[in-house]
Amino acid sequence: MLTKRIIPCLDIKDGRTVKGVNFEQIRDAGDPIELGALYAQQGADELVFLDITATIEKRKTLSELVNKIAHKINIPFTVGGGIKTEEDVSVLLQNGADKISVNTAAFLDPTIINRFAKNFGSQCVVLAIDAKCEDDNNWYVYLNGGRKKTNMLVTQWAKQAVDLGVGEILLTSMNHDGTKQGFALDITAQLAQSLPVPIIASGGGGMESHFLDVFTKGKADAALAASIFHYKEIAIPDLKQYLHQKGVSIRL
Amino acid sequence: MNTVIIQYNAGNIQSVLYALERLGATATVTDNIDTILAADKVIFPGVGEASTAMHYLKQRGLDEVIKNLKQPVFGICLGMQLMCNYSEENNTNCLGIFDEQVKLFSPNDPSLKVPQIGWNTISNLKTTLFNGVHENSFTYFVHGYYATIGDHTIATTNYVQPYSSALQKNNFYGVQFHPEKSATVGAQIIQNFLDITC
Numbered sequence: 194m195l196t197k198r199i200i201p202c203l204d205i206k207d208g209r210t211v212k213g214v215n216f217e218q219i220r221d222a223g224d225p226i227e228l229g230a231l232y233a234q235q236g237a238d239e240l241v242f243l244d245i246t247a248t249i250e251k252r253k254t255l256s257e258l259v260n261k262i263a264h265k266i267n268i269p270f271t272v273g274g275g276i277k278t279e280e281d282v283s284v285l286l287q288n289g290a291d292k293i294s295v296n297t298a299a300f301l302d303p304t305i306i307n308r309f310a311k312n313f314g315s316q317c318v319v320l321a322i323d324a325k326c327e328d329d330n331n332w333y334v335y336l337n338g339g340r341k342k343t344n345m346l347v348t349q350w351a352k353q354a355v356d357l358g359v360g361e362i363l364l365t366s367m368n369h370d371g372t373k374q375g376f377a378l379d380i381t382a383q384l385a386q387s388l389p390v391p392i393i394a395s396g397g398g399g400m401e402s403h404f405l406d407v408f409t410k411g412k413a414d415a416a417l418a419a420s421i422f423h424y425k426e427i428a429i430p431d432l433k434q435y436l437h438q439k440g441v442s443i444r445l
Numbered sequence: 446m447n448t449v450i451i452q453y454n455a456g457n458i459q460s461v462l463y464a465l466e467r468l469g470a471t472a473t474v475t476d477n478i479d480t481i482l483a484a485d486k487v488i489f490p491g492v493g494e495a496s497t498a499m500h501y502l503k504q505r506g507l508d509e510v511i512k513n514l515k516q517p518v519f520g521i522c523l524g525m526q527l528m529c530n531y532s533e534e535n536n537t538n539c540l541g542i543f544d545e546q547v548k549l550f551s552p553n554d555p556s557l558k559v560p561q562i563g564w565n566t567i568s569n570l571k572t573t574l575f576n577g578v579h580e581n582s583f584t585y586f587v588h589g590y591y592a593t594i595g596d597h598t599i600a601t602t603n604y605v606q607p608y609s610s611a612l613q614k615n616n617f618y619g620v621q622f623h624p625e626k627s628a629t630v631g632a633q634i635i636q637n638f639l640d641i642t643c
Contacts, residue, residue, distance in 0.1 A: 444583040
């Protein structure tokens, strides 16, 4: 049986792993290669590396770092941050990334999704969406690391992107990110039940039970978290054992 | 030992090379026919689309070369699918090494997404390719098409329905999953392939 996936996310700035709370107040969490290798050994199902400086400073993700990660790590990993062109994707895949994730650039020019999917296959194109629930109770797409609001509804953008060829959606709730109060179950379930591609839920995982909820109530295919793993608040083997005992299909 | 990874217009070739390096093995990535023929072991990787890949192989005469190899050959993902008779992916006639069809997953249950992406179990394990690998071990899959089950099936996986997650005929081996991305289980399977003598 296909398992639910636990995905530690390593936000990278200047070659180091960092983690912000509500996309701000960045703290240092260590060497991304060592940390990634440790997570792989502990049973992480995939890894995501997001170069969070990339979009802001218009800097391309360091392919050298990706290459080092690929040499060391024996599970799949996704790389995101400032990817705009086929050349960007090609360099990352050639250096050993399994998937790339796009966010702001895809929103500004949705045709890149189609081009990436055609050239490299949908399976390696992940759409990251930073989503925020506003006072009108609708979820809106945010850009530039969550700093720029759009009037696009998350459901609408996700559907359009799937039609254009994205293979997975990484949905981050800005309302929940960094709070450790649980994932955004409603919007996650809404996307998971309406779209034919896997949904990776992100933002808010603080306790083991939050992961159970996002897989059962949120219908997520995968759950992503960062700080709780970086700061050893939850150990991956314990989390996976807990989910297994609760009847979730999980790789032990 | 002289191991060759066939270079063609498909992804994940570097990942396979790095997986070999982690095992202390080396390999040459090439599409040179003489180098491929002279190798002790041949790895035929692949992520991509079947008709484009077959077209590329035919243009370079690699289709006939691969079919007639006598040394151990290891197809991975699309590589394994191309070693079957036929793929529904753009109605593609493949190499015909394994007498199986490659079909598109067509789930009635909408919660089963296509492609299958993630970790699933491999069962009914046969041949030395799975030495030291436990029944129902997890490996990493990314695919929308699957090979049917038949005489050459040496591992099965269940997604939508049971299908061949590994095939073997004579010196030809193929796996649907990505051993290079399947943690220690995958590393064991790659090592087992490197250890095959025939």
